[in-house]
Amino acid sequence: MSEKAPSPRERSAAARARLLAAADELFYAEGVQSVGIDRVIEHAGVAKATLYSAFGSKDGLVRAYLEARHAATADRMARELETRYATAKERLVGAFEVQGLSFTEPGFRGCAFVSASADAPPGGVVEQTAADYRTWLHDLFSDLARQAHAKDPKLLAQQLVLLYDGAGISAWMDRDPGAESAARSVAAALVDAAVAD
Numbered sequence: 197m198s199e200k201a202p203s204p205r206e207r208s209a210a211a212r213a214r215l216l217a218a219a220d221e222l223f224y225a226e227g228v229q230s231v232g233i234d235r236v237i238e239h240a241g242v243a244k245a246t247l248y249s250a251f252g253s254k255d256g257l258v259r260a261y262l263e264a265r266h267a268a269t270a271d272r273m274a275r276e277l278e279t280r281y282a283t284a285k286e287r288l289v290g291a292f293e294v295q296g297l298s299f300t301e302p303g304f305r306g307c308a309f310v311s312a313s314a315d316a317p318p319g320g321v322v323e324q325t326a327a328d329y330r331t332w333l334h335d336l337f338s339d340l341a342r343q344a345h346a347k348d349p350k351l352l353a354q355q356l357v358l359l360y361d362g363a364g365i366s367a368w369m370d371r372d373p374g375a376e377s378a379a380r381s382v383a384a385a386l387v388d389a390a391v392a393d
Contacts, residue, residue, distance in 0.1 A: 212250040214240040219261045224305060228258050228312045228322060255321045258312070262325040265308040270332055272297070284343035285391050288356065289383045291336065295360060296376025299367040306368030307361075333357055344391045352390040359383055 218240035222231045233254045237244050251257040273294050281290040298304060305311065309326045316322035337356045341349035363379035366372055 208246075208250070211240070211242045211246045214242055215247060215250060215257065216260055216264060219257050220264065223258070223261050223312070224265075224308055225303060227315070228261075229315045233257070259321045259325055262308065262312060262322065262329070266325070266329045266332065269329075273336065284340045285387060288337065288340045288344060288352075288387045288391075289380055291340070291356070292360065292363060292376055292380040292383050295363060296367070296373065296380070299373040299376055304368065307364045310361075310365070333360065341390070344387070346387075346390040347392070348390065352386065355386050356383060359386070 215236065218236050222236055222239060233247060234244075236257065237247055240246075247254075247257060251260055273291065276294040276297070277287045277290055280293075281287045309322075309329045312322045313326050334353060334357055337353035337360075338349055341352040341356075346352045359379050359382055363375045366375040366378075
């Protein structure tokens, strides 16, 4: 029995997925501004027209790449926090352990949004998607701080976001996955001081 040939829709979806995978690999490793669209197309092994039909432009592909990074980070955080930690107070500190899972992954190069924002023009697609990511990150810590009944949830969230950012930069720039442990210790002290038992 012969296999059924993929439909045009299936071929289009597969080509789109290959483009997005190639963009994820190249943009993350080398930078959104440094990698030309022709390299992504060649790496994906698709026709140039596929990019335009699937994403419209390089900006569309960059948006899809950053949105996929955001979704993967948010999904992992939600899943790990839910399964590993029982209370909001534990989750505030546990977020740093979850963040640290990425520090030992092959090819870790820090936060994709920091890298993409470093040389992106203001007002463009990178700024817009980075703003969505930052809103999610602030909301994550703010919501958990409120659920944990922190004395000042907004202040605690701000402190933890700064610590989260610093841990990611340190793990990348210093090539130190142990930044997770140090950040988690500081987070625990901040949370203990802010949350009454």
